[in-house]
Amino acid sequence: MTTVGFIGSGNIGSAVARLAVDAGHQVVLSNSRGPGTLADAVAELGPRASAATSGEAAAAGDIVVVTVPVTAFPDLPAAALAGKTVIDTCNYGPERDGHIPELDSGSLTSSELLLRYLPDALLVKAFNNIFHKHLRALARPVGAADRSYLPIAGDSAKAKAAVTEFVESIGYGVVDTGSLPDGWRQATGTPVWGTPYGPFSNEKGSPAGENAIRAALAAATR
Numbered sequence: 772m773t774t775v776g777f778i779g780s781g782n783i784g785s786a787v788a789r790l791a792v793d794a795g796h797q798v799v800l801s802n803s804r805g806p807g808t809l810a811d812a813v814a815e816l817g818p819r820a821s822a823a824t825s826g827e828a829a830a831a832g833d834i835v836v837v838t839v840p841v842t843a844f845p846d847l848p849a850a851a852l853a854g855k856t857v858i859d860t861c862n863y864g865p866e867r868d869g870h871i872p873e874l875d876s877g878s879l880t881s882s883e884l885l886l887r888y889l890p891d892a893l894l895v896k897a898f899n900n901i902f903h904k905h906l907r908a909l910a911r912p913v914g915a916a917d918r919s920y921l922p923i924a925g926d927s928a929k930a931k932a933a934v935t936e937f938v939e940s941i942g943y944g945v946v947d948t949g950s951l952p953d954g955w956r957q958a959t960g961t962p963v964w965g966t967p968y969g970p971f972s973n974e975k976g977s978p979a980g981e982n983a984i985r986a987a988l989a990a991a992t993r
């Protein structure tokens with residue numbers, strides 16, 4: 772059993788939290804407005820869930836999921852996240868985040884930008900390439916013929932091993948994309964982003980196995 776802290780509890784945060792609770796993990800949710808606004812979400816998740824401030828969620832987590840807009844990166848509790856395994860689900864979208872020249876040019880990935888704000892965290896990019904409804908719908912147990920795979924990218928082998936174990940526990944296999952900078956291969960608009968799991972209009976999604984995810988990562992260009 773792992774305690775998973777969440778900084779951000781919106782679409783993707785609550786989907787990961789649901790799967791984590793169902794797999795027997797503890798979750799500690801947080802958002803920008805304070806724990807009192809998460810009472811309904813906690814009640815829905817049940818006794819393995821609680822709400823806290825983002826600093827408290829960061830401190831509580833064996834693994835911490837950062838799942839916020841890129842514009843929230845400067846507000847993250849860097850000291851509490853030092854030395855922690857941190858899952859980065861975040862994508863850059865200029866229509867939401869405003870234009871950030873280094874991200875527009877591709878000279879920096881959003882995960883490398885996040886690392887500037889969390890220099891002592893062990894970042895692993897994961898869950899950024901799948902629609903939150905598909906994430907909920909496509910979870911399957913180990914050994915299922917239609918188990919889907921998710922790519923992860925990060926610089927720490929230890930953190931990637933911890934994230935792999937967590938992702939596998941909540942219903943997915945893992946493909947290693949490579950280092951954190953290699954995470955451009957799973958960024959917004961690449962072949963592995965969204966497409967392998969089917970159109971957003973089909974909320975059930977389509978299972979995407981290991982070979983499909985490996986092929987999509989290999990097909991990425993920039």
Ligand SMILES: NC(=O)c1ccc[n+]([C@@H]2O[C@H](COP(=O)([O-])OP(=O)(O)OC[C@H]3O[C@@H](n4cnc5c(N)ncnc54)[C@H](OP(=O)(O)O)[C@@H]3O)[C@@H](O)[C@H]2O)c1
Nearest residue numbers: 779780781782783802803804838839843846861862902903
């Ligand atoms: N939606 C998807 O299917 C999907 C899939 C993969 C990746 N992503 C990426 O994952 C990230 C989250 O997406 P989402 O769709 O879950 O967004 P969302 O539904 O808008 O939720 C964002 C969450 O971040 C919280 N937040 C915002 N600023 C914060 C701050 N300064 N400190 C703490 N929490 C803060 C919000 O809290 P409040 O509500 O209290 O402001 C909210 O809980 C984004 O980068 C997105 O691009 C999304």
